[in-house]
Amino acid sequence: MSSSSIVAETFAKLRQKSRTAWQSLRDRPLILVGTATCGRAAGALEILKVIKEELEKHGIDARVLEVGCMGHCYAEPLVTVYKPGFPPISYGYVTGGIAARLVQDFLGGDDPCLEFALAALETNDMVPALTDFPRGMIEKPIILDKCGLIDPEKIEHYIALGGYAALARALTREPEWVVEEIKASGLRGRGGAGFPTGRKWETCRLAPGEKKYVICNADEGDPGAFMDRAILESNPHEVLEGLAIAAYAVGARQGYFYIRAEYPLAVERVKKAIEEARQAGLLGTNILGSGFSFNVDVFQGSGAFVCGEETALIASMEGEPGLPRHRPPFPATAGLWGKPTVINNVKTLAYVPHIIERGAQWFRETGTAGSPGTAVFALAGKVINTGLAEVPMGTTLRQLVYDVGSGIPKGKSFKAVQIGGPSGGCLPEAALDMPIDFDSLSQAGAMMGSGGMVILDEDDCMVEIARFFLDFTQKESCGKCTMCRLGTRQMLDILEAITKGQGRPGDIELLLELAEDVKAGSLCGLGKTAPNPVLSTIRYFRDEYEAHIKERRCPALMCRELIAYYILPEKCERSCDACVGSCPVEAIYPNEDRIKVIDQQKCVKCASCLEACPPQYKAVIKLSPPELVAERGRKVNIP
Amino acid sequence: MHLTEEEKRVALEQTGNILENYSRERGNLIPILQQVQEKLGYVPLVAMEEVARHLGIPAVDVYSVATFYNQFRLIPPGKHQIKVCMGTACHMKGGNIILDCWKRRLGIDVNQVTPDREFSLERVACVGCCTMAPVTVIDEEVYGKVTPTRVDGLLFSFGVKIPKGQQKEGEAVEQQ
Numbered sequence: 001m002s003s004s005s006i007v008a009e010t011f012a013k014l015r016q017k018s019r020t021a022w023q024s025l026r027d028r029p030l031i032l033v034g035t036a037t038c039g040r041a042a043g044a045l046e047i048l049k050v051i052k053e054e055l056e057k058h059g060i061d062a063r064v065l066e067v068g069c070m071g072h073c074y075a076e077p078l079v080t081v082y083k084p085g086f087p088p089i090s091y092g093y094v095t096g097g098i099a100a101r102l103v104q105d106f107l108g109g110d111d112p113c114l115e116f117a118l119a120a121l122e123t124n125d126m127v128p129a130l131t132d133f134p135r136g137m138i139e140k141p142i143i144l145d146k147c148g149l150i151d152p153e154k155i156e157h158y159i160a161l162g163g164y165a166a167l168a169r170a171l172t173r174e175p176e177w178v179v180e181e182i183k184a185s186g187l188r189g190r191g192g193a194g195f196p197t198g199r200k201w202e203t204c205r206l207a208p209g210e211k212k213y214v215i216c217n218a219d220e221g222d223p224g225a226f227m228d229r230a231i232l233e234s235n236p237h238e239v240l241e242g243l244a245i246a247a248y249a250v251g252a253r254q255g256y257f258y259i260r261a262e263y264p265l266a267v268e269r270v271k272k273a274i275e276e277a278r279q280a281g282l283l284g285t286n287i288l289g290s291g292f293s294f295n296v297d298v299f300q301g302s303g304a305f306v307c308g309e310e311t312a313l314i315a316s317m318e319g320e321p322g323l324p325r326h327r328p329p330f331p332a333t334a335g336l337w338g339k340p341t342v343i344n345n346v347k348t349l350a351y352v353p354h355i356i357e358r359g360a361q362w363f364r365e366t367g368t369a370g371s372p373g374t375a376v377f378a379l380a381g382k383v384i385n386t387g388l389a390e391v392p393m394g395t396t397l398r399q400l401v402y403d404v405g406s407g408i409p410k411g412k413s414f415k416a417v418q419i420g421g422p423s424g425g426c427l428p429e430a431a432l433d434m435p436i437d438f439d440s441l442s443q444a445g446a447m448m449g450s451g452g453m454v455i456l457d458e459d460d461c462m463v464e465i466a467r468f469f470l471d472f473t474q475k476e477s478c479g480k481c482t483m484c485r486l487g488t489r490q491m492l493d494i495l496e497a498i499t500k501g502q503g504r505p506g507d508i509e510l511l512l513e514l515a516e517d518v519k520a521g522s523l524c525g526l527g528k529t530a531p532n533p534v535l536s537t538i539r540y541f542r543d544e545y546e547a548h549i550k551e552r553r554c555p556a557l558m559c560r561e562l563i564a565y566y567i568l569p570e571k572c573e574r575s576c577d578a579c580v581g582s583c584p585v586e587a588i589y590p591n592e593d594r595i596k597v598i599d600q601q602k603c604v605k606c607a608s609c610l611e612a613c614p615p616q617y618k619a620v621i622k623l624s625p626p627e628l629v630a631e632r633g634r635k636v637n638i639p
Numbered sequence: 640m641h642l643t644e645e646e647k648r649v650a651l652e653q654t655g656n657i658l659e660n661y662s663r664e665r666g667n668l669i670p671i672l673q674q675v676q677e678k679l680g681y682v683p684l685v686a687m688e689e690v691a692r693h694l695g696i697p698a699v700d701v702y703s704v705a706t707f708y709n710q711f712r713l714i715p716p717g718k719h720q721i722k723v724c725m726g727t728a729c730h731m732k733g734g735n736i737i738l739d740c741w742k743r744r745l746g747i748d749v750n751q752v753t754p755d756r757e758f759s760l761e762r763v764a765c766v767g768c769c770t771m772a773p774v775t776v777i778d779e780e781v782y783g784k785v786t787p788t789r790v791d792g793l794l795f796s797f798g799v800k801i802p803k804g805q806q807k808e809g810e811a812v813e814q815q
Contacts, residue, residue, distance in 0.1 A: 041771045041781035073770035223726030226767035261673070261710050262766055264779070302669055302708035305764065319668030319694075321707035337666075380728035380769035387770055418727065454727045454769075468730050472764070478707075584740060584787050604743070606736045608787045 004172035006289035011168035014280060015159055022160030029062040029107050030082040034148055036069035036233040037265050038226070038387075042076035050096045051079070054103035062107055068234020070148030071388035075118055078148070081106060089127055092118035121149075134403040135385070140366060142374050143350035144390045147234035152269050155276040158237040164282055166353035170245045171290040178249040179205055182352065184360035186372040191217060191308070191345030192423065192449045193525065194371065194438035197352075200342055203332040204250040207340035212252040215336070215343045216243050218259040218266065219313060221305035222421030223472060225452030227376045227388055228346040232259070232266035235350075236273035240296065242349030244283065245356055247294045250342050255294060258313055260301040271298055305422075305476035309524045310335075310343045312478065323480045324524035345450070347376055367393035371437035379405045381454035382412065398432040401455055412457040415556075416540070420449025422469045422476075423529035425536025426462060445536040447529060461558035462541040463548055467495040469533035473526060483521025487514055488530055495534070500561040501625070503549035508538060557622040560605045564626035567609070569595045571619035579620060582612035600629060646715070647685050653678045654686040658693045665694060668704055672711060681712040709764075717752045717759035719797060721745075721777050726765030728772040737773045738762060740790040744799075758797075 031051055035044045048066065055062055072078060075092025081102060082088045089112060091102065098116050105111040112127070119136075120127040130136040141147075150157035158164070170178050183198025204212060216239060220228040232239060243255050257274075259267050274296050277283040285293045304322045306312045310331050312322040317336055335341025351373060355363045364372045371393040380386050383405035391400065397417055401407065408414050416426040419436075425446035427434075434440055438448050456465065474488040491514050494507050515531030522528050538545060547553045554562040567579070567588075574594040587602035588609060596619075598609070613620040623629055642650075657674045661667045668690070675686050682705050691698040705711045723729075723738045742748060745758050752759040768774045771783025775793070782793065 037766070037781065038768055038770055041768045041774065041783040076770070220767070221764065223730075223765035224728055224769055225765075226769055229767040262763060299670070300673060301710075302673065303710035303764070304708050316669060316708075317666060319665040319704065321703055378769065380772065381731050386728075421727070452727070452769075454731065456731065460731055465727075465731070468727070476764075582788060584743065584791070604739065606740065606787045607733065611786065612788075 003290055007168055007171045010281070010288045011164070014282075015165070018156035018159035021156040025063060025065075026082065026084070029060075029084070031062055031064045031102075031107075032067045032080040032082075032149070033064065034069055034076065034078040035066040036230060037263075038069055038073045038230070039076045039078065040265075044077040046096065047077045047079065047094050047099045050099045051103060054100050055107075058104060058108050060103060060107050062103075065151045066153075067150060068147050068152050069230045069388065071144055071230070071390070072118065072385070073387035074385045078118070080121065080148075081112075083107060083112075086112055087124035087127060087129075088121040089114075090118045090121060090130075091116045135389070135406075138391055138395060138399050138403050139389055140374055140392050141390045142354050142366070143231065143238065143347060144234075144376065144388060146238070147231065147388075150235065152234055152236055153272050153276075155237060155273070155280055155282075158235065159280075162357070163237055163353070164241055166356035167241050167244050167248075167282065168288060170248055170356050171288060171292060175205065175249050175251060178245060178356065181356060181360050182249070185355045185363040186360075187348065187351055187355060187363065188371060188438060189345055190347035190351075190376070190450065192420065192447065194448060197344060197348055200332050200344070201246065201249050203330065204252075204340045204342045207333045209340055211254075211337075211339045212250055213336045213339055213341040214243055214247045214250060214252045214255040215313070215317075215341060216255070216257045216346060216349055217308065217310075217313060217343050218257055218263070218270075218346045219301045219308045220260060220263075220346070220450060221308045221476075222423075222450050222452045224380055224418070224421055224454045225378050225450045226380075227378050227451055229263050229266050230378075230388055231346055231350055231376075232263070233269055236266075236270045237277065238350045238353060239346050240270070240273050240277055240283075242344075242352035243296065244277075244287070244294055245352050246342055246344060246349060248292055250340070252342070253293055253295065255296045256317070257296065257298045258301055258307075258317065259298060261303055267298060267300060274298070304478070305472070306478045306524070306526050309526060312524065313343065314341065321478070323478050324526075326523060347451075368435065368437045370439050375436070375448070375451055377451045377453045379453050379455065381418070382408055382457040382460070383455040384409050393437040394435040396433050396435055397427065400436075400453070401432065405455065408455070408457050412459065414455070415458050415460060416456045416462065418454040418456060418465060418533070419452070420447035420532075421452045422473045423447050423525065423532055424449045424452075425532045426456070426465060426540065427536070428540040430540075445532065445539055447532065459556055459558060461499075461554050461556035462537040462544045463495065463554075464499055464556075464558050466534045466537040467492070467499050470495055470530065473530040477526065477530070481522045481524075481527055483518045484523075484527030484530065487518035487521065488527075490514055491518070491531065491534060498545065498548045499554075499559040501548065501552040501559075503545075505549065507549060508542065508545050512538065552625045554624045557624050559624075562626065563605065563622045563624045564600055564629045565598055565603060565605060565607070565609060566621055566623050566629050566632065567596050567598055567613075568619045568621060571617050572596050573614075573617050573619070576614065576617065578612040578614060579609035582608040584608060600626070642683060642715075647683070650679055650683045650686050651689060654689045658690065661693070663694055665696065668694060668696075668701065669708070672701075672705055676711060680716045681714055683713070714752065715756065718757050719778055720759050720761065721775060722761045722763045722766075724764075724766050724768070724772070724774040724776065725762045726769060726772070726774075728769035729765075729774055732772040734773040736787065737775060737785050737790060740787045741775070744790060744794055757799075 080090045119130040187197045188194040307322040312324040316322040385406045610620045687701045
């Protein structure tokens with residue numbers, strides 16, 4: 001028997017076994033609880049406990065599964081119920097009470113509690129399905145398609161839904177075929193820069209040497225990005241399969257997951273996945289009888305943003321401080337321990353099984369000509385539906401913010417969207433109709449980055465956001481290149497002065513000049529892109545910088561040194577003391593008329609009073625510049 | 640921070656146990672330091688010297704790695720570790736205000752420990768829970784949508800009494 005027919009046969013048996021296990025789950029009602037980190041933060045483990053207790057109490061025979069994240073993070077904790085005779089229904093914002101009712105009334109009775117339903121997972125006559133919402137029409141999940149529907153710690157779920165078929169398929173073909181297929185698909189690295197994955201693999205495959213490595217880069221350091229975490233926590237096998245295919249294609253026998261230490265659950269689930277795959281014969285020696293052997297280990301990053309850069313990542317795996325080095329030679333020819341090494345982002349590898357399974361042509365049908373496929377965005381900040389969304393490349397920002405994200409909360413107006421984290425930029429309203437892909441974003445002065453997207457509204461100060469990102473890159477600069485180490489420091493000093501109202505005329509020009517120098521004088525992506533947030537905010541929001549410098553005023557009322565909290569005496573309710581109780585520093589006191597007054601000397605500007613003031617009064621406001629408080633002319637009596 | 644002889648002895652003993660499982664390759668340096676930190680909660684100087692001896696590299700190399708990466712703590716942590724997320728989403732939703740609240744209530748700055756070693760305070764870049772911003776992680780538990788009053792509430796649940804009205808900025812909080 002040829003080795004390819006052995007592979008096919010071994011895998012067919014494995015798949016049959018998995019399918020049987022998967023189908024047997026449906027012989028009784030099934031409850032899925034999303035327990036990825038986002039779900040846990042919202043109290044999913046508590047919900048899980050309630051459901052188990054209630055099932056016990058009412059003697060209901062149902063299965064409970066812990067699953068990953070469906071991307072609807074805004075509605076966490078999320079529970080999905082499969083009951084025979086009903087479509088699968090997802091419930092959002094689940095509390096202990098709702099969980100108990102789902103068990104009693106839906107599983108115990110026949111009331112599907114539609115008042116709590118978010119959407120059905122399949123089209124049906126009873127409940128609107130996810131695909132019926134505007135969001136569902138835009139989204140096109142490829143790599144997120146199984147997230148939140150399977151137990152990430154059960155390999156048979158993944159296999160039953162088509163997993164590892166691509167690895168089995170690849171193993172029956174020549175490695176060159178795999179490389180060609182990925183090249184033909186036009187897949188570009190999802191880590192940020194968008195380098196063609198196939199070309200990287202080919203370089204590594206052709207590089208001389210017996211020993212080669214493949215590394216999955218899960219050092220997702222961009223603040224505001226969490227899709228790699230969500231994928232690793234929800235469907236680690238998909239990435240593992242991609243890594244194994246990459247190893248086969250380039251001829252590596254050892255692979256690593258480089259996961260940042262801040263993601264303990266992802267580390268745990270990946271380790272579990274590796275172990276399960278090994279036991280199923282999908283990793284280790286002679287995989288599926290093909291003669292190909294491949295092992296994977298997990299390396300935990302140690303909290304350095306710069307280690308997302310390939311050469312710095314390698315340095316840290318070699319036990320050195322994570323300093324990037326000059327390229328070429330590229331890691332694909334001289335990487336870990338000087339051996340040819342392919343380093344791909346989590347999402348890049350997650351696409352690989354889908355492309356091998358369904359073909360390069362199929363992949364090219366989605367997205368734009370220059371950037372085929374989909375993009376995964378993490379929506380956060382001032383948007384109603386925060387969470388993950390996978391949309392075809394070329395979708396406009398407006399669709400993402402308003403259709404997928406449902407727009408800006410509290411009736412505020414949209415101001416900007418920050419894409420690509422510290423390397424990206426802020427795009428204004430005028431850019432909303434731009435179709436997004438790798439190239440259009442860099443032309444607009446932002447960057448795809450890893451796909452973190454923070455939406456900003458009228459209350460967000462653009463100078464402050466630029467300062468925030470520069471503060472981040474300045475702290476994370478490894479210090480190797482002078483311009484990155486000292487140039488960002490200078491820029492940060494200027495920005496800090498501006499946000500404190502100490503900006504000087506000419507500061508903007510100085511910032512622009514320094515930005516160009518830092519870009520030119522830095523070796524790696526961190527320094528080369530560090531000025532982007534500053535450059536893009538100056539480009540689109542120069543008037544805000546000028547208001548800070550010339551008028552000592554923060555138009556968005558955000559910079560703490562430039563604002564003051566003030567209680568409008570005409571609106572303050574005499575019998576209400578909400579703000580007094582909320583103030584952590586006792587800066588608020590009632591005056592002789594029982595109107596509340598803020599002692600500006602004591603005030604730490606924490607906004608507690610603004611939150612505490614009942615909405616029917618809305619007596620607390622922010623003023624900028626702070627001198628306006630004195631101008632309001634009310635005599636402040638210190639008792 | 641001054642370590643007692645007992646602490647140094649424990650540190651050496653534990654480091655020795657960990658080193659038994661690792662070969663003398665430089666690539667093991669970071670995993671070893673991570674193990675040491677997991678066992679002891681921090682990486683003391685004596686442990687670094689021990690690791691350097693084991694790997695046959697200068698102690699300054701170990702020190703340079705331990706200080707380069709944000710993960711490693713060089714002083715013992717508090718009994719409860721408070722990590723305030725300073726990611727973009729948390730920042731935009733007032734993460735710095737929450738950090739200030741913790742500083743004020745605990746009377747310590749970032750990367751410091753309360754004198755009774757009950758609490759330590761750190762800032763983290765992003766814990767990936769951006770949808771729950773602003774986020775504080777206490778020990779391993781993630782608390783989302785934190786407000787200044789919730790900071791007080793959380794401290795209260797750890798048995799800390801907040802003496803309202805008597806406390807000045809920067810003054811340590813009394814423990815019960």
